[in-house]
Each structure stands twice: as C-alpha cells, then as structure tokens.
Amino acid sequence: MNPRQTNAKAFKDSSKGIPEATVARLPVYLRALQGLKERGVETVSSEELAAAAGVNSAKLRKDLSHLGSYGTRGVGYEVEYLVYQISRELGLTQDWVVAIIGVGNLGRALAGYGGFASRGFRVAGLLDADASIVGERIAGLTVEHTDKLETIIKDQGVSIAVIATPAAAAQPVCDRVVAAGVTSVLNFAPVVLSVPEGVDVRKVDLSIELQILAFHEQRKAGGPHEEYIEVHP
Known part of the structure; x- marks a missing residue:
C-alpha cells in the first residue's frame, strides 16, 4: 500500500467526530494551501503552513490528525493532496x-x-x-x-x-x-x-x-478605563 492509499484510509477512518474548533480552522488552512499551490509549492512543513494560517504548529498538526493526515517526517505535507483532503471534509468536492x-x-x-x-x-x-x-x-x-x-x-x-x-x-x-x-x-x-x-x-x-477591534485598539492605546468609585451618601 503506497503512502497516498494509507493516508486515504486513515482519512476515511477519522472523518467523524472532528471538533467544531478544528472545523472552523479548516477553511483557513485550505486558503493558505491554495495560495501555496498557486505558487507551485508541492510540499510544506507544519511550521510553514501554521505560519501562513496564523496558528501554532502544534495546533495545526493536531487539527490535521483528525483528518488522518500526519505528514511525512523531514518532508512535510503534500500540498495538493492536503487540499483534496480538506476540501472533501468540508464538502467542497461537490457544487x-x-x-x-x-x-x-x-x-x-x-x-x-x-x-x-x-x-x-x-x-x-x-x-x-x-x-x-x-x-x-x-x-x-x-x-x-x-x-x-x-x-x-x-x-x-x-x-x-x-x-x-x-x-x-x-x-x-x-x-x-x-x-x-x-x-x-x-x-x-x-x-x-x-x-x-x-x-x-x-x-x-x-x-x-468592528466593535471588538475597537476594544482591542483602546486597550493597546491605554485608552480610558474608568474606575468605579463607591460613593456613600
């Protein structure tokens, strides 16, 4: 059995019970991978893919393990096949x-x-x-x-x-x-x-x-934080 067949079997076995947080990140990984594919990149390390997706590499590896994709030590992930895996999990192989x-x-x-x-x-x-x-x-x-x-x-x-x-x-x-x-x-x-x-x-x-971003901007700028003072009559 070749590596692609092994990955496909593992993917099939693990396709149920994927955490919602992982599902929410899969489209982000897919977008990063499609960008790599368009640039002709064939393999990518977990560190490189994590950086492109804005997550840490340990979280990315755990997320992809739910798809049965563990990459190859010293080589990384095959970009085209990982695009296919994630697309299939998200239901994007059909219209x-x-x-x-x-x-x-x-x-x-x-x-x-x-x-x-x-x-x-x-x-x-x-x-x-x-x-x-x-x-x-x-x-x-x-x-x-x-x-x-x-x-x-x-x-x-x-x-x-x-x-x-x-x-x-x-x-x-x-x-x-x-x-x-x-x-x-x-x-x-x-x-x-x-x-x-x-x-x-x-x-x-x-x-x-936008309101959430405004909150963070205020925090970064050291904006007004009113302290509540108890007033006794």
Whole structure:
C-alpha cells in the first residue's frame, strides 16, 4: 500500500467526530494551501503552513490528525493532496447551490464575488422584495421577486440561503427558506434568527467585529478605563 492509499484510509477512518474548533480552522488552512499551490509549492512543513494560517504548529498538526493526515517526517505535507483532503471534509468536492435574499449594497457585493465558484459554491438565485430592483441583471443573474423564493429553491436545488435583508425582514425570510427545505443559512442581517433543530445558521455581523477591534485598539492605546468609585451618601 503506497503512502497516498494509507493516508486515504486513515482519512476515511477519522472523518467523524472532528471538533467544531478544528472545523472552523479548516477553511483557513485550505486558503493558505491554495495560495501555496498557486505558487507551485508541492510540499510544506507544519511550521510553514501554521505560519501562513496564523496558528501554532502544534495546533495545526493536531487539527490535521483528525483528518488522518500526519505528514511525512523531514518532508512535510503534500500540498495538493492536503487540499483534496480538506476540501472533501468540508464538502467542497461537490457544487453547493446558493440563493442570496436581499440585493442591497451587501447583497450586490456578495453576488459579484468571484471566489464562490472556485470554492464549490454556485449562486443560482438573487431575490429582493423591492420592485425597483427586480429585473436587474447582476453578475449574470436576474433579480427575482421574493414571491418566487420557494419556486427558485425547489427548481434550482438551493442548499444554502444567504440572508442579506434588513433586520425586520430576516426572520420571516428565514422561516420561508427553512419551510422550503433549506437547512443551512448564512445570516448577514443584524438580528439573531430562530430556527428549528437540524438547521445550521452562521451569523456574520460586521459591526460586532468592528466593535471588538475597537476594544482591542483602546486597550493597546491605554485608552480610558474608568474606575468605579463607591460613593456613600
């Protein structure tokens, strides 16, 4: 049995029970590996890959061990094969059909993002409730009215719904996509969505991320830290 076959068997045996924290880092490793592959790099050490991904090498080796990939001592990891391993674990060796609901500035930017197709995602529907936007062509797709949401989900085989609507519309839209059979939602609306068990929601809130960065900037700058003084009457 050659090393590739050994790795494949180990990967198959270890593909269950991967910690959520590891799953969250796999796309970061994949992005770093794809950059290496584009530069023609064939093998990479754990230290080099960890540096490119912004983690320590011990954590990276432990994460990759969950995939059954341990590298070769003195050589490192085979870049192309590790790309395949991680892509397969993340489900990126098949196409996932995406619908974007809400075609404001953010929705337009997402629709025009060229990186989806190369990462296994195909945007097949753009929907909005604003009649002035319906009918526009964006990134090769015609914006449809949200009245057609269920039809597009069914006809296009949508697996992932991206919600980029105003906050007030997000929950009703989420309810509709879930009722239509979608079980994965990426939420950009500034609201927490309520979904039934078995539906996965990932929330992206840019304002929260900026506020966290502002906190760290204040700490680094030695900004105002008010001390609470007990005042007795």
